[in-house]
Amino acid sequence: MGLSTLPIHKITMQQPSSPPPSAAEASSVWIRRPAIVVLIVAAVVLPCSVIYLAGPAAPDVLSSSSARWKRTLPFLLVPDSAAAANGTNTTAAAAAAADGVVSDHPEEDNEQARLRKVLEGAATEDKTVILTTLNSAWASKDSVIDIFMESFRIGNGTRGLLEHLVVIAMDREAYERCASFHPHCYALVTEGVDFSGQKNFMSAGYLKMMWRRTNFLREVLEMGYNFVFTDTDIMWFRNPFPHFYPDGDFQIACDHFVGNELDLNNSPNGGFIYVKSNNRTIQFYKFWCASKERYPGRHEQDVLNFIKRDPFVREIGLQMRFLNTAYFGGLCEPSRDFNKVCTMHVNCCIGLSRKIYDLKLMLDDWRNYMAMPPERKISEGHTWSVPKNCSFAPLQH
Numbered sequence: 376m377g378l379s380t381l382p383i384h385k386i387t388m389q390q391p392s393s394p395p396p397s398a399a400e401a402s403s404v405w406i407r408r409p410a411i412v413v414l415i416v417a418a419v420v421l422p423c424s425v426i427y428l429a430g431p432a433a434p435d436v437l438s439s440s441s442a443r444w445k446r447t448l449p450f451l452l453v454p455d456s457a458a459a460a461n462g463t464n465t466t467a468a469a470a471a472a473a474d475g476v477v478s479d480h481p482e483e484d485n486e487q488a489r490l491r492k493v494l495e496g497a498a499t500e501d502k503t504v505i506l507t508t509l510n511s512a513w514a515s516k517d518s519v520i521d522i523f524m525e526s527f528r529i530g531n532g533t534r535g536l537l538e539h540l541v542v543i544a545m546d547r548e549a550y551e552r553c554a555s556f557h558p559h560c561y562a563l564v565t566e567g568v569d570f571s572g573q574k575n576f577m578s579a580g581y582l583k584m585m586w587r588r589t590n591f592l593r594e595v596l597e598m599g600y601n602f603v604f605t606d607t608d609i610m611w612f613r614n615p616f617p618h619f620y621p622d623g624d625f626q627i628a629c630d631h632f633v634g635n636e637l638d639l640n641n642s643p644n645g646g647f648i649y650v651k652s653n654n655r656t657i658q659f660y661k662f663w664c665a666s667k668e669r670y671p672g673r674h675e676q677d678v679l680n681f682i683k684r685d686p687f688v689r690e691i692g693l694q695m696r697f698l699n700t701a702y703f704g705g706l707c708e709p710s711r712d713f714n715k716v717c718t719m720h721v722n723c724c725i726g727l728s729r730k731i732y733d734l735k736l737m738l739d740d741w742r743n744y745m746a747m748p749p750e751r752k753i754s755e756g757h758t759w760s761v762p763k764n765c766s767f768a769p770l771q772h
Contacts, residue, residue: 487598490561494600497541497559502652503601505540508563508588511548512727519607519727520552522734526610529742533611543591545584563591582674585645586667589675593660596652606646608721608730610737615703615717619649623696624656627679630707630722632700639683641697644705645676646720655693662687706733706762713744713757724765733761 497504513519520542527533527540541559544550553560588604595602603615619626620636628647633640650656663675663682670678682688683695704710705720719737721730737759744757 487594490594491598493541493559493561494595494598497539498600499539501601502599503539503603504595505536505603505605506543506592506595507540507605507607508543508545508584509549509553509607510545510584511552513607514544514549514552518731519734522731522738523607523609523611524556525738526612526741529738529745530610530612531745532614536611536614543588545587563587582672585675586664589645589660590664592648592650593657593664596650596657596660599652601651602649604645604648604650605718606720608724608734609647609705610719610721610734610741611717612719612741613717615649618698618702618717620696622694623649623651624653624694625650625659626696626698628698628703628705628718628720629700630705632697632708636696636699638697643676643679643683643697644707644720644722645679646705646722647698647703647718649698655691658691659688659693706765709759713741714752719759721761721765723767724762725767725769726765729764729766732764736760736763 494504507523509520524537527537537557540557541561542549542553542557544553544560544562546564547562550560550562592602592604605611623636626649627643627645629641630644631642635641662685663679666678666682667673667675670681673681688695700708701710701712701715702717703720704716704718705722707720707723710716710719721734721737724730724733740757740759740761744752747755
């Protein structure tokens with residue numbers, strides 16, 4: 376029987392008769408009644424006051440930008456004193472509840488639950504996502520992120536891949552910009568570290584950002600997701616998945632490819648990596664991150680070059696493959712055949728303005744190629760007009 380169909384019975388209780396109260400008893404009743412009223416009022420008013428004080432600030436207290444950031448962040452770094460005492464973040468928990476983030480993995484904290492929700496929303500059926508990182512220096516309008524997204528839209532069979540792209544924002548401005556044009560954004564905020572400005576190659580900020588990124592990718596693997604990580608200064612001209620090796624666990628692009636995908640003399644570039652989630656790759660990423668301490672002052676790509684020959688890599692059985700620059704090229708070693716190229720990286724280039732200039736030229740080269748009739752695409756040779764401004768030469772100030 377449902378709750379709505381249960382019969383309702385009126386039950387009356389007979390009160391036992393009692394003698395009338397004495398004068399002293401009557402006096403004590405009149406004294407107790409005001410005290411009871413005061414207690415009832417206090418019981419109602421005090422909790423309401425606490426709820427009011429704990430509620431969100433009035434709109435004129437916080438700037439709209441700050442308020443929007445706190446509403447949209449996948450996690451917050453503003454623990455209150457009680458939360459700090461027991462190692463939890465009640466503000467983050469409230470934000471997670473407000474956004475409807477309910478994890479099927481009770482061992483996860485709010486940050487992990489929100490990351491899993493973003494990954495689930497973008498993943499393919501076999502749990503593969505495309506990841507890129509973004510900070511405010513590359514997020515402004517008509518900057519690197521816009522050129523990156525445009526390459527997917529004008530590429531050959533790449534537009535649909537945007538459904539599986541997750542943009543990892545390293546600061547507030549990057550997150551807000553991402554949320555303005557893309558459905559899959561995640562804020563990776565590191566307490567005490569500012570990743571918002573331009574990070575020149577090998578600067579202290581650059582090294583911190585690269586290692587934070589590598590550690591984050593380990594977390595994605597541990598959640599069971601395969602990924603293609605791509606730098607934002609890589610243009611996607613064709614679907615790369617048909618050109619990955621089916622038996623490879625860890626596959627990485629090269630600054631220089633020696634002609635054999637198994638040869639450890641290849642020069643890897645961490646800006647484009649395809650990794651399958653399994654015990655081998657998780658152990659490898661843990662080893663890679665831990666190796667930072669063995670090689671202080673080195674970025675993650677240098678450390679990878681050191682450890683790729685380490686006996687540990689063979690012991691865990693990791694299948695490492697190096698991607699052919701004929702399909703996965705860059706300014707260091709371009710893809711020469713427009714009929715094969717999948718991605719082109721503006722590597723071997725220092726300076727944001729230089730990158731943006733050459734990235735735009737690269738898109739123009741591709742548009743010109745795509746506008747040709749099929750027979751001309753095959754019969755005629757095509758060359759890149761880049762590098763033009765890009766070089767390793769120091770920037771002139």
